[in-house]
Amino acid sequence: MNAILLSLIQAVAVLLGITLLAAGLTFAERRLLGFWQDRLGPNRVGWQGTLQIVADMIKIFFKQDWTPPFADKIIFTAAPIIVLTTVVLAFAVIPLGPLAGIMPNLNIGLLFFLGMTSLSVYGVILAGWSSNSKFALLGGMRAAAQTISYEVFMGLAVVGVVMLTGSFNLETIVAAQTRVWFVIPQFFGFLPFLIAGIAEAHRLPFDLPEGENELGAGFHTEYSSMKFGMFFIAEYASIVLISSITVVLYFGGWHGPWLPPAVWFALKIGAFIAFFILLRAALPRPRYDQLMSYGWKLMLPLTIANLAITGALMLGGIE
Amino acid sequence: MNLSGYDIVFYAAAAFALLTTAIAITRANPLYGLLNFVLSLLGMAVVFYTLGAPFAAALEVIVYAGAIMVLFLFVVMMLRLDRTAIARESGWLTRTIWIIPILAGAALGGELLYGLLRGTGPTHAHHIVSPQAVGLELFTSDIAAVELASMLLLAGLIGAYHLGRPARARD
Numbered sequence: 001m002n003a004i005l006l007s008l009i010q011a012v013a014v015l016l017g018i019t020l021l022a023a024g025l026t027f028a029e030r031r032l033l034g035f036w037q038d039r040l041g042p043n044r045v046g047w048q049g050t051l052q053i054v055a056d057m058i059k060i061f062f063k064q065d066w067t068p069p070f071a072d073k074i075i076f077t078a079a080p081i082i083v084l085t086t087v088v089l090a091f092a093v094i095p096l097g098p099l100a101g102i103m104p105n106l107n108i109g110l111l112f113f114l115g116m117t118s119l120s121v122y123g124v125i126l127a128g129w130s131s132n133s134k135f136a137l138l139g140g141m142r143a144a145a146q147t148i149s150y151e152v153f154m155g156l157a158v159v160g161v162v163m164l165t166g167s168f169n170l171e172t173i174v175a176a177q178t179r180v181w182f183v184i185p186q187f188f189g190f191l192p193f194l195i196a197g198i199a200e201a202h203r204l205p206f207d208l209p210e211g212e213n214e215l216g217a218g219f220h221t222e223y224s225s226m227k228f229g230m231f232f233i234a235e236y237a238s239i240v241l242i243s244s245i246t247v248v249l250y251f252g253g254w255h256g257p258w259l260p261p262a263v264w265f266a267l268k269i270g271a272f273i274a275f276f277i278l279l280r281a282a283l284p285r286p287r288y289d290q291l292m293s294y295g296w297k298l299m300l301p302l303t304i305a306n307l308a309i310t311g312a313l314m315l316g317g318i319e
Numbered sequence: 320m321n322l323s324g325y326d327i328v329f330y331a332a333a334a335f336a337l338l339t340t341a342i343a344i345t346r347a348n349p350l351y352g353l354l355n356f357v358l359s360l361l362g363m364a365v366v367f368y369t370l371g372a373p374f375a376a377a378l379e380v381i382v383y384a385g386a387i388m389v390l391f392l393f394v395v396m397m398l399r400l401d402r403t404a405i406a407r408e409s410g411w412l413t414r415t416i417w418i419i420p421i422l423a424g425a426a427l428g429g430e431l432l433y434g435l436l437r438g439t440g441p442t443h444a445h446h447i448v449s450p451q452a453v454g455l456e457l458f459t460s461d462i463a464a465v466e467l468a469s470m471l472l473l474a475g476l477i478g479a480y481h482l483g484r485p486a487r488a489r490d
Contacts, residue, residue: 075354108450111377118385122357125389129350129396137396144393148386155381168377168450 011102014091022236027053029236029277036281065225068131075130080223080230083123087237090116094244095171097254097261109170110162113245114155117200120238121147124202124209124219127231131222139218142288143209146199149295150206154196156303160189160310161249174253183250188306190250192299197242199295201235204280208288243272329369336362347409349395353388360384374450 034041043049095104128140165176199206210218247268254261336359343355360383367376
């Protein structure tokens with residue numbers, strides 16, 4: 001009974017931590033974007049704008065929660081819930097440190113993560129469909145096509161790591177990286193994985209489902225108040241998720257000299273989150289067909305070549 | 320009967336899968352049918368997991384629920400279903416249309432019941448099948464099935480390529 005209680009407390013702690021981190025990121029992103037784009041960003045509420053999150057939360061809670069009369073009510077409400085739930089659920093298998101995490105020892109941990117990311121696309125598609133408006137529908141369709149395409153080589157990219165460790169267990173994968181991080185032998189697996197991860201999180205330069213200069217706000221055009229807030233938080237939570245899974249798979253998880261494991265893990269994740277934000281600050285948005293052909297014609301062959309070479313080297317007995 | 324935690328999860332997931340499948344086939348709105356089918360697949364994944372096949376469970380979620388059903392959804396979304404389409408659809412679901420499915424289902428159910436009563440049905444022995452075991456099996460003893468499936472996929476790919484080409488190039 002105690003074990004159940006302990007894991008329950010851990011789960012709640014992780015859940016709260018992610019939500020708070022995601023909320024904090026909404027502020028951090030705007031300040032960093034401002035810094036990189038040579039402007040100020042929100043700096044009025046509280047010291048250096050730190051209370052901006054509180055102001056935003058008050059605003060979003062007190063807005064009218066409006067469901068359009070032409071929308072499909074049930075699915076319209078369910079969509080943001082699906083997105084947020086699947087993102088948060090995927091954190092269950094992430095090892096946060098030695099013996100920390102909700103169930104990092106799951107024997108299909110990596111597959112569980114892939115499954116949750118592939119389910120989260122339902123929320124986006126259903127939001128687009130149930131809104132019953134053209135902009136939202138187009139955004140939802142783009143999300144569906146983009147996610148399916150990029151999921152293919154996301155799955156293929158991680159197979160390299162699985163081949164080297166012989167396990168889907170994320171804790172085993174971290175343990176296998178005590179000497180060399182997998183980013184070195186698997187660099188051409190890491191690159192497609194990170195790119196696919198950015199696409200799964202619908203972040204710029206892959207945020208065509210909500211490309212605001214052509215689709216209004218894309219799949220969440222009709223959403224307001226806290227339903228929109230859930231999409232918003234889910235986006236930041238999935239940035240944290242993709243960052244942490246990249247660190248676990250390719251950057252040795254919590255391993256590192258001198259500092260305690262948790263600090264290393266937080267530092268590495270922080271670096272990736274900053275990288276995500278830098279990408280948004282620096283890159284323009286591609287055209288939709290460019291996005292699709294980039295995925296299928298460049299990334300997919302690259303991952304397959306990576307797999308073949310990794311396999312050949314392993315057969316030849318070279319690590 | 321002594322029910323362990325696993326058994327309770329198994330029966331709950333199985334009941335959930337059955338219920339959502341029943342809902343899926345009786346909906347007039349194809350989108351609701353599809354979504355219920357997705358839920359049923361998720362229920363099946365839990366059933367697989369409790370039976371000691373975690374790899375099959377994960378594939379059920381990633382491949383069926385996460386990829387194939389998304390494609391179905393994609394097509395349904397493009398069809399732009401409105402009230403008239405749904406009304407026409409429910410017009411097709413008359414009473415007589417259920418007769419054959421019910422008879423066929425009753426036959427299958429009878430066989431299942433017979434097997435269960437004889438006690439020869441598979442009991443869920445907790446023997447966990449590892450992903451490695453599945454892979455080895457696939458590429459050694461079941462290689463013919465894998466090759467057949469890949470040939471089928473290749474045919475599909477060529478067909479899709481042909482349909483996708485511009486009309487001028489097709490002639």
